[in-house]
Amino acid sequence: MTRLLHQPDPQLDLVLERIVDVPQELVWKAWTTPEHLKPWFTPAPWKTIDCEIDLGPGGIFRTVMRSPEGQEFPNLGCYLEIVKNEKLVWTNALLPGYRPAPPPAAEVAACGLFLFTAILLFEQHQKGTKYTALVIHKDEAGQKQHEEMGFHEGWGKALDQLVAYMKQH
């Protein structure tokens, strides 16, 4: 069973909650299959050009994003909890295999790398799926940085892309 261990903390967490008209199983597929993740994961004109998924506790979740100018940004995460169709948890605070991740170098941090855990909840809903993305940060600075980078717009636009893409697949 899924369980949510804490209420979101407005100082530390960011939440995107929306009803989407795509079945739960397709939202799951979009998040857990590289082939179906790459087309929607990064708000255009950014692209996700690579993705590696080992869908088990401790498994790798790696993506590479490319900016419109051609700069590449790798992201490396570790899956924590997988409840098929319902809940997916991953973090960049641990490397794959659970090793604590090195703290980001100052110059990397300036490019927006910071530590967080993403808790994704997908619930059946009469209109399709209730989609909740809860992103929990180490501290207020991380939350603020993520918010100012455009969390709500970015994750929201990516979700629009997910919906549009999965309706065709």
Place this chain on the structure above:
Amino acid sequence: MTRLLHQPDPQLDLVLERIVDVPQELVWKAWTTPEHLKPWFTPAPWKTIDCEIDLGPGGIFRTVMRSPEGQEFPNLGCYLEIVKNEKLVWTNALLPGYRPAPPPAAEVAACGLFLFTAILLFEQHQKGTKYTALVIHKDEAGQKQHEEMGFHEGWGKALDQLVAYMKQH
């Protein structure tokens, strides 16, 4: 099924592997029940005076150790993977509920707090249980610090205490 995602790295990891003449189920009980953890968890004359366990992914694993001089050292961790009787994974790089833990303050780090994940494997063996504790660190400095604190002696002595205690329970 349990799976080990990587071979131990001698520069980053510490391993204690031993056959103990206690059944796998009792080793599990010793690690997952506060009542049965406190008596053995800390090498005497140190004591474990408090323990809180919520045995599920993201659940709390909290202990408080007391030095012979009476100083108290709280430890806060988060369970990652629980395979009954076989595998237990927890880390102090995440707080309970998966929030990335703040990096240790310099003065706390000097007292020995550092980030690691503990992977405990218990396998049935003709003489009892094959016990493997794999502790994986963020970097070589963390591994070295843990080793110099007396990892092998400390975890080994705690395991002796576990065996002696569980034989009576």
